[in-house]
Structures are given as structure tokens and as C-alpha cells.
Amino acid sequence: MKVVWILNGCGLESGSITGSPLRFQAVSSRWQALAAGPEQHLVTTSGGEAMLRRMGCSLPATRLPAALLLRREPCKAFRFWSYVVTAAAAWLRPGRLPPGDVVLTVSDYFCDIVPALALKRRPGVRWIAWIHHRERRPAERPGNRFVNEITWRMQAWSFRQIARRADQAWVYDSDAGDEIALHLQGLGMAPERIRRMRNGIDLAAIRRAPEPPAKTVDAVMIGVRPNKGAFDIVPVWREVQRLRPGTTLRLMGGLSCREQVAPQIAAAGLGDVITWFIPEGGWLPPEAHFAKIKEARILFAPSREEGWGIALCEAMGCGLPVAAYDLPVYRRIFGDAPLTVPEGDHGALARAIVALLDHPEHYAEHRRRGQACAETDDWDRIAADDWIAIGG
Numbered sequence: 001m002k003v004v005w006i007l008n009g010c011g012l013e014s015g016s017i018t019g020s021p022l023r024f025q026a027v028s029s030r031w032q033a034l035a036a037g038p039e040q041h042l043v044t045t046s047g048g049e050a051m052l053r054r055m056g057c058s059l060p061a062t063r064l065p066a067a068l069l070l071r072r073e074p075c076k077a078f079r080f081w082s083y084v085v086t087a088a089a090a091w092l093r094p095g096r097l098p099p100g101d102v103v104l105t106v107s108d109y110f111c112d113i114v115p116a117l118a119l120k121r122r123p124g125v126r127w128i129a130w131i132h133h134r135e136r137r138p139a140e141r142p143g144n145r146f147v148n149e150i151t152w153r154m155q156a157w158s159f160r161q162i163a164r165r166a167d168q169a170w171v172y173d174s175d176a177g178d179e180i181a182l183h184l185q186g187l188g189m190a191p192e193r194i195r196r197m198r199n200g201i202d203l204a205a206i207r208r209a210p211e212p213p214a215k216t217v218d219a220v221m222i223g224v225r226p227n228k229g230a231f232d233i234v235p236v237w238r239e240v241q242r243l244r245p246g247t248t249l250r251l252m253g254g255l256s257c258r259e260q261v262a263p264q265i266a267a268a269g270l271g272d273v274i275t276w277f278i279p280e281g282g283w284l285p286p287e288a289h290f291a292k293i294k295e296a297r298i299l300f301a302p303s304r305e306e307g308w309g310i311a312l313c314e315a316m317g318c319g320l321p322v323a324a325y326d327l328p329v330y331r332r333i334f335g336d337a338p339l340t341v342p343e344g345d346h347g348a349l350a351r352a353i354v355a356l357l358d359h360p361e362h363y364a365e366h367r368r369r370g371q372a373c374a375e376t377d378d379w380d381r382i383a384a385d386d387w388i389a390i391g392g
Contacts, residue, residue, distance in 0.1 A: 001038040001392065003031075004100030004119065005059070008111040010047035011066040011082035012073045017051060017283065018223075018254060019132055019310055020106045023199060025055045030383035031392075032058070038392065041098045043115060045086055046071075054283040062098050064089050064115070076256075080150060083111035090115035102390055103127045108158040120165055128390060129166040130197070131159075133307035134180050141305070143226035163187035170197040170389075172308050175328040195389060199308040200379040202286050206317045209290035217275075218247045218357055220296035220320070222311040223254040229302025229325070230257050232346065234264045236302060237274060239350035244357065249300060252277040252292065253311070293318045298356050298363075301325070304343060309333060313377055316370030321363055323352040337369040 007024055031037045042059040044052065045066040066082040073079060090097060091114050103119045105112040108131050116127050135141070135155045138148035162169050163184045171177035171184075173196035181194045224230045233251070240247050251261075255278065265274050277292065284292065293299075299315035301324035309330060312322055316337060324330060326340035339356060341348035356363050 001102065001390075002100040003038040003040045003390070004043060004098055004103045005040065006043045006103065006105045006112045006115050007048050007052070007107070008043070008045050008064060008066070008083070008086045008115070009107050009109045010051055011045055011079050011086070012071065013047045013079070017055070019199065019307060020130070021048070021052060021055065022310060023130070024106045025052065025057055026200065026202070026379040027383045027386050028059060029056065030380060031387055034387065034392075036392075037387075038102075041100065043090075043097060045082070051283070054281060056285075062096065064096075077147070083109060083154075086111040087114035090118050094118040094121070100125065104390075105129045107132065108155055108162065110154050110158050113158045113161050117161060117165060126167045127165065128168045128170060129162045131162070131169055131171050131177075131180055133172075133176055133305065134183065136305065141227060159184065160187055163189040166193070168193050168195055170195045172196065172329075173198055174308065174332050176307060197386065198377060198382050199310050199313070200377040200382040201310065201313050201317050201374060203317060203375070203378045204380075205286035206290045206314070209287045209294060209318070212291070212295045215297050216295045217250045218296065219298050219300040219323075219353060220250045220252060220293060220315070221300045221302070222252055222293070222315065223303070224251050224258065224261060225254055225256045227303070227305040228254070229304055230261050231264075232302035232304075232344075232349075233261060233274070234268045234270065235346040236300075236349050236353075237270055238268055239347055240353055241270070241273065243350060244354045247273065247353070247357065249274045250277050250296060251275070290314065290318055293320065296320060298323060298353065300353060301338070302349060303327070306330070312338060313374050317374035319367055319371060321356050321366035321370060323349060323356055325349065334373050335369075337366065337373040339366055 028040055040059050042061040044061055045064055049061050049063055064086045066086050087110055097119055103116050105116045119125050120127050135152045138145055138152050141148045169184055171180045237249055265271055293315055299320045299322045301312055301322055306327055306329045322338035324338045324340050325343040330338055339352045341352050
């Protein structure tokens with residue numbers, strides 16, 4: 001079996017690692033280790049290839065252009081143009097795309113969907129589309145309203161193509177996944193063509209990661225993006241300082257809006273207690289990544305939009321209790337393991353953080369629940385299930 005992976009959402013940028021490439025690398029690398037595994041080929045952009053090579057991906061790759069002349073993105077808005085360039089390159093010159101029996105799109109970005117549509121025109125090709133989350137309506141999302149409008153309309157177009165043309169859509173086994181499945185069915189997709197998938201963590205790497213001699217920071221936040229609560233950092237941490245002066249926070253992973261958040265931190269006078277961790281090259285090997293997480297006492301998770309919650313699961317696997325907003329996806333997947341508060345209640349989230357840090361019995365109980373929950377989601381099992389699902 002020949003599998004073609006399509007991962008074009010990075011454009012020219014290779015720094016921010018999100019759930020799609022994490023899941024791709026976890027699954028594809030384990031398929032490579034199978035004695036009778038598939039022949040795999042990657043279709044991506046220059047940014048995607050650079051990022052995935054750092055992550056350890058060794059698949060042969062076909063690189064699609066993400067710009068006409070530039071080699072770096074001059075601004076974040078350029079990413080939309082890069083998607084247009086990539087999609088056009090695949091559609092206008094489909095012969096550059098590799099042969100395959102199964103096409104797997106790792107996101108619903110239209111720069112992934114268009115190449116899949118081009119490959120689907122070849123006889124006998126099956127297309128499986130991964131969908132990680134559904135965009136909220138533009139007015140309901142934090143961040144730039146114009147950008148939100150574009151991304152919402154892009155996803156609506158992609159969902160229509162998936163419902164009409166994909167052989168299968170894989171959505172998360174979560175409330176959000178249920179909502180997406182119903183939406184796809186409303187667009188005409190048969191229920192039997194929709195599969196529930198799960199995410200996971202690398203439990204073996206977590207166990208190999210060394211424990212620090214002592215905790216070096218009170219809390220860590222993994223992934224600093226608007227929909228992950230980037231603009232909740234300052235109001236929550238200002239309240240934390242009022243309740244518990246000197247409580248420290250480390251920001252790491254997916255720092256896509258550092259330019260906006262850093263001035264807010266400085267203006268609020270929080271520069272001494274909030275630090276940024278940026279690894280050289282923008283990426284840490286799994287064991288080093290988990291060792292860094294283990295240096296913190298708790299995970300601060302102000303995310304407002306999640307498809308699954310890999311960062312939460314990794315942190316709980318590392319033994320960190322979690323303070324988070326009460327999102328439906330967390331309730332279904334993690335139950336009562338995280339300590340949650342109503343979404344957007346900065347004061348309540350600050351109080352939850354302080355409660356975990358200052359009450360050992362509270363800390364120990366949520367740590368125990370989190371570790372027990374994390375044990376159920378291992379990439380080895382999930383990759384094996386995915387392989388069976390595509391006919392392996």
C-alpha cells in the first residue's frame with residue numbers, strides 16, 4: 001500500500017508545532033516501524049519539511065511552493081497567500097504529486113484539501129481527511145475579526161469538499177467531533193464514512209525523561225496562540241500575583257503571537273515572573289521536551305478552543321496537575337482530572353492555580369487523577385488502530 005500524506009499548513013514558517021504535525025509524526029513514524037507497513041510519501045512546503053525533519057521525520061518528500069519569490073513570511077497575513085500559492089501549484093500541475101493508493105490530509109486547510117482533490121481524480125485513489133476542530137463563528141473567537149472571518153469561510157469550503165469527495169473523514173472522539181460529524185452528515189456525508197479517532201502521548205519518552213532535582217517554576221503554559229488563551233495570560237497572572245505574589249510562569253511551545261503578548265506582559269509589570277522558553281532551532285526532542293515540562297509544578301491551560309488537548313495529556317503524563325477552563329472536550333476526554341473553572345473567568349482560574357500550589361492534598365489528588373487518565377492514551381496503540389482503519 002502506498003500512502004501519501006499532505007501537510008501544507010506551515011507555509012514558509014517552521015517554528016510553531018501544532019496538533020496536526022504532532023499526530024502525523026507520531027503515526028507515520030510508527031507505521032515505518034511495521035514489518036509489513038506501507039510505503040509512505042510526504043507532500044509539504046519548505047516550512048513544513050524543515051519543521052518535520054527537526055521532529056525526526058525521514059519520509060521522502062515532494063515540496064510544493066508556498067510563495068512566488070520570498071523565502072520567509074514577511075507578516076502573519078502572508079500565510080493566507082502562501083495557501084493560495086500551494087493550492088494553485090498542486091491543482092495546475094497535478095503531475096508533480098506522487099502516486100498513492102491512500103491520501104491522508106492531516107488538516108482541513110484548503111492548501112491540503114486542493115491537492116487531495118487533484119489526487120482523487122486518479123483512478124482508485126482513496127482519500128481520508130483528518131479534522132481536528134471546528135472553527136467558532138468569527139465574532140465568538142479571540143483575535144483579529146477579519147482573520148477569523150477568512151479562516152471560518154475557508155473551513156466551511158473544506159468541509160463541503162470533504163463531505164462530497166472524501167472516502168472517509170476522521171474526527172475526534174469528543175463533543176467537538178460529534179458536532180463535526182453531524183455537520184458533515186448535514187452536508188450529505190454518510191455516517192459510515194465518518195470515523196472517530198483519538199490523540200495520544202509518547203508514554204515511553206515521558207518515562208525516560210529525567211525528573212529534575214527540584215522544580216524551577218510554578219507553572220508552565222504550552223502553546224501561546226490566541227485560541228489557546230494567549231490573551232488571558234496577563235489578566236489571570238495579574239490576579240495570581242495579587243493572591244500569591246512571586247508565583248512564576250514559563251511560556252513554551254507554539255509561540256505564534258509572542259509579538260502581541262510580550263508587550264502586554266511588560267506593560268503589566270509581570271516581566272519578572274513570566275518568562276519565555278524558546279529552544280534553539282524551535283524544537284526539542286521528546287525526552288528533552290518532557291524534561292522541561294517536569295520542571296514545573298502545574299500546567300496553566302487557559303485555552304478556549306481545543307480539538308483534543310495533547311498539551312494537557314502530556315502534562316498530566318509528566319505528573320503535573322492542570323488548571324484549565326471548563327471546555328466540553330476536557331470533560332469528555334479527561335473527566336475530573338483537570339481542575340476547571342468557567343471559561344473566561346480570570347479570577348476563578350487564578351484561584352484554582354493558587355489552590356493547587358498551596359494545598360498539597362489538592363495537588364496530590366489532581367496529580368493522581370491526571371496520571372491515571374494519561375495512561376489510557378498511548379501513541380503506540382493509537383497508531384496501530386489507525387493502521388487497521390486504513391486497511392493495513
